[in-house]
Amino acid sequence: DQQVKQNSPSLSVQEGRISILNCDYTNSMFDYFLWYKKYPAEGPTFLISISSIKDKNEDGRFTVFLNKSAKHLSLHIVPSQPGDSAVYFCAASFRTYKYIFGTGTRLKVLA
Amino acid sequence: NAGVTQTPKFQVLKTGQSMTLQCAQDMNHNSMYWYRQDPGMGLRLIYYSASEGTTDKGEVPNGYNVSRLNKREFSLRLESAAPSQTSVYFCASRSSGSGNTIYFGEGSWLTVV
Numbered sequence: 001d002q003q004v005k006q007n008s009p010s011l012s013v014q015e016g017r018i019s020i021l022n023c024d025y026t027n028s029m030f031d032y033f034l035w036y037k038k039y040p041a042e043g044p045t046f047l048i049s050i051s052s053i054k055d056k057n058e059d060g061r062f063t064v065f066l067n068k069s070a071k072h073l074s075l076h077i078v079p080s081q082p083g084d085s086a087v088y089f090c091a092a093s094f095r096t097y098k099y100i101f102g103t104g105t106r107l108k109v110l111a
Numbered sequence: 112n113a114g115v116t117q118t119p120k121f122q123v124l125k126t127g128q129s130m131t132l133q134c135a136q137d138m139n140h141n142s143m144y145w146y147r148q149d150p151g152m153g154l155r156l157i158y159y160s161a162s163e164g165t166t167d168k169g170e171v172p173n174g175y176n177v178s179r180l181n182k183r184e185f186s187l188r189l190e191s192a193a194p195s196q197t198s199v200y201f202c203a204s205r206s207s208g209s210g211n212t213i214y215f216g217e218g219s220w221l222t223v224v
Contacts, residue, residue: 009151032211043115043201043215044154089154091213097142097161097205098169099213103153 003027004092006102014110019077021105023090028071030092034099035064035075038087047088048075080109113137115216117202123222124192132187132219134202142205143185144169144213145177147198154201160185192223 005024013019021035031052036044050057050064050073057064063076077084085108091101115136124130136143145157146169156169160179174196176188185204189196199220205213 006153034212036215041218043203043217046212046214049212091154093211097144097159097167098156099144099205100156100170101146101154103151 002103003030004090004100004102006088006090006105008105009103010106010108012108012110013080015082016079019075019080019084019107019109021075021077021088021090021107023073023075023102025071025073025092027092027094028068029094031095032093033064033066033073034091034093035062036089036091036101037084038089038104044089077107080107082109082111085109115202115204115214117200117216117219119219120217121220123224124189125224126193128192128223129188129190130192130221131189132200132202132221133184134186134216135184136202136204136214137183138204138206138214139182140204140214141182141207142213143179144203144205145175145185145187146201146203146215147171148201148218149198157187157200189221192221194223197221197223 034049035047038044087104093099118133144159146154158177163182202216203213
């Protein structure tokens with residue numbers, strides 16, 4: 001049973017516009033959420049995170065929103081740039097050392 | 112800044128052969144992880160080690176064994192490789208301070224024929 005789901009396998013966005021990547025989770029005990037970015041032939045790199053005590057965290061062009069009642073988080077990238085083209089993974093954790101990842105969304109930013 | 116280092120980067124095995132993937136981190140992290148990435152499946156946790164001397168099963172542990180040799184090193188062993196274990200394997204480590212971010216190595220590409 002997939003505890004962390006990314007239902008959109010791919011997303012295309014024009015350069016300069018907003019990219020919104022979504023992630024749903026089933027375990028209400030998760031208390032920490034992260035987004036990772038992955039380029040081909042490289043390891044995932046950390047992008048941004050949010051604790052369950054917050055509903056928004058911002059870092060430059062990247063903002064993560066958390067809706068605990070809906071068990072949903074989203075990553076907003078504004079403005080999108082061609083260099084943002086990559087696979088994005090969301091991950092969730094609960095006070096343990098286990099981090100559960102989603103299946104990923106491939107973002108393509110069109111110049 | 113080496114971070115998390117994995118070896119080998121590429122390996123081809125025959126069905127039934129054994130091998131060990133090595134991982135070392137130089138960030139003094141307590142926790143270490145092994146994930147595999149497969150198309151459409153995302154990153155799935157194989158095993159993790161919360162601290163030196165402890166290991167626990169993740170989502171897909173069957174067919175693998177691990178050893179936390181010391182604080183720096185966490186190895187993943189395939190005792191009898193199967194084609195279903197063809198995958199990209201990522202080692203990661205976690206800071207124990209605020210942030211709880213995990214840091215990944217560059218990956219090991221394993222093909223079992």
